[in-house]
Amino acid sequence: MTRFLQYVFNGLSSGAIYSLLALSLVIVYRGSGHLNFAQGEMAMLSAFFAWWYSGRMAIWLAVILAAVTAFVLAAITERLIIRPIGHRSPFAVVVAAIGLFLGLNSLAPFAWRVTTQQPFESLFPREPGDFIRIGGATWRYEHIGRLIVMLILAALLFVLFQKTKLGLAMRAVASNPETAPLVGINTGQVLMVSWGLAAFVGAIGGCLVASVNTNIDAAMMFTIFFSATAAATLGGFDSLGGAVMSGLVLGVVENMTAGYFPSQIGQELRFSVSLLIILVVLLVRPSGLFGSQRVERV
Amino acid sequence: MNLPIRIPFLSPQHWALRVLGVAAVAYFLVLPIFQDRRPNEYGELTDICIFALAALSLNLLIGFTGQISIGHSAFFGVGAYTTAILMTDHGWSPGWTFLAAAVICFGVGVLVGVPALRLKGLYLTLVTLALAQIFPALVRKFEWLTGGSRGIGGLRYEQPDYAPVDVGRAGRSEWLFMVALVMLGISYVIVRNLVKSRTGRAMIAVRDNATAAAVMGVNVPVTKTVVFGLSAALCGVSGSLFALRQTQANPETLMFTILGSIVFLVIMVIGGAASLMGPIVGAFVYYRFDEYTRALPDKSYLPEFLSGFLNGRPNLATIVFAALLILLMFLAPFGMVGLAKRIGRRLVVVVPRPPSRKHPVPRDPGLPTDAMPVDDADTALT
Numbered sequence: 001m002t003r004f005l006q007y008v009f010n011g012l013s014s015g016a017i018y019s020l021l022a023l024s025l026v027i028v029y030r031g032s033g034h035l036n037f038a039q040g041e042m043a044m045l046s047a048f049f050a051w052w053y054s055g056r057m058a059i060w061l062a063v064i065l066a067a068v069t070a071f072v073l074a075a076i077t078e079r080l081i082i083r084p085i086g087h088r089s090p091f092a093v094v095v096a097a098i099g100l101f102l103g104l105n106s107l108a109p110f111a112w113r114v115t116t117q118q119p120f121e122s123l124f125p126r127e128p129g130d131f132i133r134i135g136g137a138t139w140r141y142e143h144i145g146r147l148i149v150m151l152i153l154a155a156l157l158f159v160l161f162q163k164t165k166l167g168l169a170m171r172a173v174a175s176n177p178e179t180a181p182l183v184g185i186n187t188g189q190v191l192m193v194s195w196g197l198a199a200f201v202g203a204i205g206g207c208l209v210a211s212v213n214t215n216i217d218a219a220m221m222f223t224i225f226f227s228a229t230a231a232a233t234l235g236g237f238d239s240l241g242g243a244v245m246s247g248l249v250l251g252v253v254e255n256m257t258a259g260y261f262p263s264q265i266g267q268e269l270r271f272s273v274s275l276l277i278i279l280v281v282l283l284v285r286p287s288g289l290f291g292s293q294r295v296e297r298v
Numbered sequence: 299m300n301l302p303i304r305i306p307f308l309s310p311q312h313w314a315l316r317v318l319g320v321a322a323v324a325y326f327l328v329l330p331i332f333q334d335r336r337p338n339e340y341g342e343l344t345d346i347c348i349f350a351l352a353a354l355s356l357n358l359l360i361g362f363t364g365q366i367s368i369g370h371s372a373f374f375g376v377g378a379y380t381t382a383i384l385m386t387d388h389g390w391s392p393g394w395t396f397l398a399a400a401v402i403c404f405g406v407g408v409l410v411g412v413p414a415l416r417l418k419g420l421y422l423t424l425v426t427l428a429l430a431q432i433f434p435a436l437v438r439k440f441e442w443l444t445g446g447s448r449g450i451g452g453l454r455y456e457q458p459d460y461a462p463v464d465v466g467r468a469g470r471s472e473w474l475f476m477v478a479l480v481m482l483g484i485s486y487v488i489v490r491n492l493v494k495s496r497t498g499r500a501m502i503a504v505r506d507n508a509t510a511a512a513v514m515g516v517n518v519p520v521t522k523t524v525v526f527g528l529s530a531a532l533c534g535v536s537g538s539l540f541a542l543r544q545t546q547a548n549p550e551t552l553m554f555t556i557l558g559s560i561v562f563l564v565i566m567v568i569g570g571a572a573s574l575m576g577p578i579v580g581a582f583v584y585y586r587f588d589e590y591t592r593a594l595p596d597k598s599y600l601p602e603f604l605s606g607f608l609n610g611r612p613n614l615a616t617i618v619f620a621a622l623l624i625l626l627m628f629l630a631p632f633g634m635v636g637l638a639k640r641i642g643r644r645l646v647v648v649v650p651r652p653p654s655r656k657h658p659v660p661r662d663p664g665l666p667t668d669a670m671p672v673d674d675a676d677t678a679l680t
Contacts, residue, residue: 035423035424037368037427084628092627095567095623096624098560098563099623099627100624101620101623102560102616103556103621105616106616106620107617107620110614113611115612200428222556223431226427229427233424235420266439268435268438269436271431271432271435274428275429275432278428279413280425282413282421282425284411
């Protein structure tokens, strides 16, 4: 039971990151129907910004400032790159996103002239004694912190989408991009805000990853981004609640498979769970657990 | 003189143009065989052939069939490990392992392609992303087969006695280049014939409008799966060559991670999606430019502040290529070869010979007579 609880606690912590990244993917997908392959790299770049700012200010302030930077940069990216290309073809958008992936991945080490891992200050207390004990299992403060930050962000997003006029506009664009402009919604603005918001959430996720790793490097988001796509797929790509839920579920399942089958699966293959989930979901129920069925007209 | 100049199909002028094109390729790729180059120059040319072959396989899938894969690094890796394992554990001669790599990768490709039948666009890309992500991890995990993170080393393709090359290291690198060139040539012919055949038209129809293709009687699932398998097989062969060129297979190799898939995609897009020569041109441009910027900080003609700026930073080429990839999507989604063709068409147009009464063109009832030439099909991609 202790072991089980331990896997749940650790899983919720890594799952919180998957949830955050999956939330970013879902926000972008709802807005424009694109899968942003560069989402993970945007988060990585934001973590580099936070690392850069943190030399001058408190780490928490640096993280928030980095998230705001990410918001602005992503909104500009949407306006200047993604939207004009989107008029051409979906293929072009995927290629452009892959170009962004490649570009950001090498831009971060290029701009800051760092090719090795750099130390990143932890956002939460992480002394050896910083944990609470539940049923024999230890739950470290930094793991609880990740989960809480994710839940707060998810709650804020929920309020934004359900209670504000901007959120209403975003939901309108998501449910019908053709008719939204007819009721006076500035679709372009909504798309820019969607990308900005997604990058904001992703940036917090990236900083949390850096905080737990206590270092940053250009490859830090590769596997995490992959698991986040699995979480978004499981949640059904257009459901925010689905993204949060399946991110957490995925984190716990991964930790349990890796923990209970150390020799067969282990840490190396823990994300094969994500592969399996992607395949099964796409073959059995392509709309995911929480997503809406899409009807296509020929 | 009125532009464009119109020359009839298969006229002497047309033949002259064709010979010119072949001569250009021969100058860059075939001529080095007859010259005395240094071994590392042959090595570079081998790399270019390998990249061209991988991009060619990707072009078959993305350019002509419209299925986006970012998992080809996995097929590349499977090919490399097939050669490595067969050579070291089973004592195969390297030449035969190409065939084995092709067969195994075809199988893996079809296995991946089968779920792809139900998946469109985005979802297929997700599955291939998963494939790229999982391959290095699998290699590390199955240590008894792949040597784990140590990898498999000592893969040498010794030149056979009948090969017209020197003995020793110099001859070996030239021999490998010749093999790579022949593999590239064979694959080029396979892809060319496939694309210009009935199947090729089916592929392009699937790309442009899968529903319409199905209505016209194209078996969309079979076409997609087989093309995925073929593409994987060709990529596997280039992986085999890569293992021989590196003389080892190692999971840390950048080309076996998702970045490898992206490199292939960059080469394909720069050269020209849905163009036959595109991957070869793209591989040349990619490799030479990458090489150039790598050495850039040490160039003497560079101003002090620029070399100081570049020093200690990662290779500039990656950022340039990323920007180019995005820029090409704005300006020329058909790539360099497509662009050259467009410009060339303003100057010279080859007019198909009209069917004469004496020698009527046999009519294939399956195709309209004004069917688009395959080389023009790239317009549909934009």
